[in-house]
Amino acid sequence: MGRGQGEGYYKMKELSNGITAVPGFLASGIYAGIKKVEKKDLALIFSEKQCTAAGLFTKNEVKGAPVIISQRNIKKGAGQAIIANSGNSNVCTGKQGIKDADEMAALTAKALSIKPNLICVASTGVIGEPLPMEKIRNGIANVVSKISREGGRDAAEAIMTTDTFLKEKAVQIEINGKAVTIGGIAKGSGMIYPNMATMLAFIGTDAKIASGDLKRALKAAVDKSFNMTTVDGDTSTSDMVICLANGVSGVSITKSKGYKAFQEGLSYVCKELAKMVVKDGEGATKFVEIKIKGAKTFNDAKKIGMAIANSNLVKTALFASDANWGRIMCAIGYSGVRIKDNKIDIFFDNVKMVGNGVGLGKDAEREATEALKQKEFAITIDLRLGKAEAALWTCDFSYDYVRINAAYRT
């Protein structure tokens, strides 16, 4: 499936069972009564062995209490468990919120007989309401008692909010003849416009890797996966990607040994999870890859791609299978990047719709419309100014986005 650069071949194969595909990881997910409807809302991920750990967190200036607590606990690069609830984000809850997140860590640590600073806490859901701590206390006792080698799916389900399907991915890579597993879970599906980290994603691996190297690899993976997606342009207050590495495989990864293979495996898991989040974007009926080619820099390419991917006008046109390339040109124009509009080519899948900034007529449009009727397609923009490129992922914008978000708290 992949090829390590400069390190010879290696193999990658997909596994089922998400994060619990990774040796040494247990998980569980239960209904603790936090959500109004009876759907799982409390998840636990636990490594039997202490891990090196890395985390990336939202750059939103308004940070949820769990973000603050997890950032503090993970600072030394160690971790062993993640306790996460859905149904309430514990954001804008003042000092009580911090206390509550801290108590979640403490209770989980006690029940697992590990130190509290080895716990990451995450919460997702409505902003501004106090956590129902009585339910959480009972829930933690319950969720700890249920952890198992098969619990990955339950944990993935318990972190869902408006998600319509659960998101998990695991791969096994071979490094110098030995197997290393990387598995993770994630949730979407609104307030998705990641900046640094995004929404919630929890990844485990049995690689043996120092926390500094793990963080570097995680940042590289997230920058090309979660950070290349947008559903609605809203960067959440609760975004968090945590990676725990328990070393159980016995395979040591260092900057000079196995790093590229590990990086590719980790990037693959992140990218697949990120794509699932976009596919399940609130109200989404279509999954769209936007490729920007011929830019002067990667940042230029990303800026232009994000301007297109965040344009309500583009997204409503995609919903209608309308090859309205004028709105794409318009978004390119206000992206903040210097371009030459009379050089731009635009393709819908492999149908060339715009050449040198001008539309190529009714026949092209008819073919482009067919491409846009698919559930998944790519839009490629060639700026013809340089050699940098970027690929990002978004979805269309339908009535259901409005319905879901007009009704979210009712």
Next chain:
Amino acid sequence: MGRGQGEGYYKMKELSNGITAVPGFLASGIYAGIKKVEKKDLALIFSEKQCTAAGLFTKNEVKGAPVIISQRNIKKGAGQAIIANSGNSNVCTGKQGIKDADEMAALTAKALSIKPNLICVASTGVIGEPLPMEKIRNGIANVVSKISREGGRDAAEAIMTTDTFLKEKAVQIEINGKAVTIGGIAKGSGMIYPNMATMLAFIGTDAKIASGDLKRALKAAVDKSFNMTTVDGDTSTSDMVICLANGVSGVSITKSKGYKAFQEGLSYVCKELAKMVVKDGEGATKFVEIKIKGAKTFNDAKKIGMAIANSNLVKTALFASDANWGRIMCAIGYSGVRIKDNKIDIFFDNVKMVGNGVGLGKDAEREATEALKQKEFAITIDLRLGKAEAALWTCDFSYDYVRINAAYRT
């Protein structure tokens, strides 16, 4: 109505008849066959006397051909007529588009017996389709033959696209005992996130004012009116505000004489037109003023206001009369401005919903929900960090925005 700062009192009263309320200005609007349905689509504004002129144009890197031609023609600060069509924006139409916009100016100039470089050209509508020049040629002959002192309304109607009502405003101010009139027309109502200028707005005045001073006054007016609005975060390729001053009143405005009164009149007309554009935002059911107080700088305040006003999550909540202040906190947090979230107060009209960054409970929420059920209300954010403030205007986000923009080209 207003008061000149440091220049004593002056009076301002509203007039009917929009741009043709201004002495010396004639206008007309006709159906030339550019729109698919029989609705006026070609407008002409003409001053009997040559004017000083100022224009502000879109900062989008992709500029419509009419923007390019108008920028060129207005450069020397003189102007006398504006020819504007709706139904086709003449954007992304290559060299032919430039030729066509130039021909529109030339034909209009010839029919009016004035020089072509005294004409501004504007087009609005679908991007990327060639102008139907045969219809435009016949249309120009027709629209010139129909100009009159009462034609302001027809012109305002002929520049409408998805607008549901026409937008015009005129005021008479008294400067040193003499009357000066300022009147204008504008159109919206999608792709509204002005950057420098916005959409189309044409303003006339009978003040006598040098083009440099006129431009300064226009920029100040636009910065606090059109540039403080957003419907959907998409900055159009065709934005343009033109102001023509024919001097017919005999009242000279200079930096030291009557300038503040003139500025206030011009700002008032721009602000009223801008508000109309927002009220008629595509799919809008509510008009919302967002006031940011206690910021360190005006730019900080504007950035935060725009982050809130452009958030789909905030706008869908407003549509649902849901006092979901957490989404507002979230948008403040990702605006790019350093804030202290535990200092922020949020009011819906005069209902305090958030104090020190924390929600004030169910009673406040019940009252806030009532405020949000109104057709018009204000959201006030007090950052409590400084003394700068900004007010901006936006609308909610409804199913109809999706409907209108999914169907726009069909």
